[in-house]
Amino acid sequence: MVNQRSSTGSVELVFSFHDERCFFVAVSERADCGLVAEGAVHREDGNMLEFFTVHGARPETVLHITDDLPSVRDARVVSEHPDTTLMEFVVTDPCFTATLADTGAVVREATAQRGHARIVADVSPNSDVRRVVNRFFDRYEDAELLSKRTLGRTIPALSNRAQNAHLTAELTDKQLRAVEIATREGYLTWPRESTATECAAKMDVSQPTFSQHLWTGLGKLLTAMFEPYEGTEMSVPNDIS
Template structure:
């Protein structure tokens, strides 16, 4: 039986959690599911009952960026979209996203956001939220026991009719270096590398081929292998 001291430590243990999230009536999920491009959320702010979100749209081509911007503009779940590249130094973000990027400001109703449901329950975003292929990927920190964390996630699921998968969890005791191997990858490189890991591309014998992965991502085999080569080079460099 755990001592009261151990229970207190567990109660206030800070954990980092990686979540894969889907919820209905969300323009970011609907548009990234339709278009072969992704979004990085830099910040969401509320004023006069309207949310304003700052995003980087990224893709392998500028045409895909245009398709995503058009899909966002045409979505009945958004009020307004503005391209704001001219206000920022592109070199600050393009290297962290993909081959083609576009800075966006999007206004929409709070009803269509799951952000407050997480933050109001103590889930603090530690990294920018990644959105691609119809899912949001959150990395959050929370100071609570695992039982409480599970209870709060169930509350978010119920309130937002959401599907939430915990893809990773570590406590403050975990060596952070173990999870930092992919922090220098671009968003597209990380997507491709993580998919390759999940699908068994790096097992022997391989469970899938480069062509299989390319088909899943709707990109050419050459483009996929280029992303993997760059990702592997960066990760191996960090292990030197």
Template sequence: MEFEVRDRDCFFIEASGVAGCRVRLEHLVRRSDGKLLEYFTVDGAPTDRVLSLAADAPGIVDARLVNRGVDGGLFEFVVSGPCVTTTLADSGAIARSVAAEDGVGHVVASVPPHVDVRSVVETFRDRHACVDLVARRDADREVPVRTKSGGRVALTESLTEKQQEVLRTAYLGGYFAWPRKSTAEECAEALGIAQPTFSQHVRVAQEKVFDELFDGTDSG
């Protein structure tokens, strides 16, 4: 299913319209406190402009630039306002891609066989303004936003959902970059968890990925 959304209460749609840019969701985590941690790539807008818009947006609790690009960058947002991804999740659908350009959101979602398509559309329209269902296609197995294919899937099969969330958040946040762009404390705060909990998840997840990558070989 593919939707066009013009709900300016959604920050990524509003920002794309006001700043005249393209905004694409890279990763999201639903925190234990109900807020969302979201990573968006922004192309075509000054980073200061994006952060200024976020500071004025009632649904944005916190925002920071993680990685500066040529004309934009990767941003981290803590969100408490309306979000199309949670709307889809609450209705039983899975977001495959979420983006916006010049004030128009484009959302592609897959609907499992046991979920009623009509109820998904109705829920989406109830929660968001100016929603159009522009395409509906039958397809084979769909790939959600946070899932990669091929060898990348094999490397993460042994990880729990929480370990995947923490590891990907750490990666996108620049925790593994040199020099580091985020500390363990900053990543933990973004996820709404304690720093020791974050560090534990990262270490265990790394060990599992390395075991998969190196066939569990013990070099010691």
């Protein structure tokens, strides 16, 4: 899932398109496989760090294909599983994400299967749905609007979406990026699967800066979860590397 946020009363739009300018569409076409977007992080250098689960293709095949895609600056395997592989890609063109973000829409799901992409986006009640659709069609000439529906006006209080919004409300964008990268890179597992220096490189910041964002962000998350006495803070370890 690309983004967990959604507004009550928003409009859900489902698009399909076939355009190999989007790297994940090209990969799914050339590797005859499926990709599911898991998350995206803005880097300090202006590029995007995007995570995808790959179904039906060997990771070395995907890596070979991305070597020939100009929008992909780097790619690597995060973790392998019996039937899927979680991979990360540093891309210069955020593709559909930027197209929709410019109109105020939020991408909720993004998948590609054998060259055909499917995008689910939420448009807030205050945004112009027609403008969102026209902007998408302008960018992707072969795009189709598969469905349009108004979402329910109530969200269960204990839904994952509501919980996530509550827990991350106090985090800055950089703190949230650091926590997400640390989680996906295996930095928070034991034994660690990556170092703070490697994670910092993903954010295009120094290691001390990454560590500061990470541990401050984790402190805010834990505070939101357990609600300790006011003024309690999580100290930043000096030996994190």
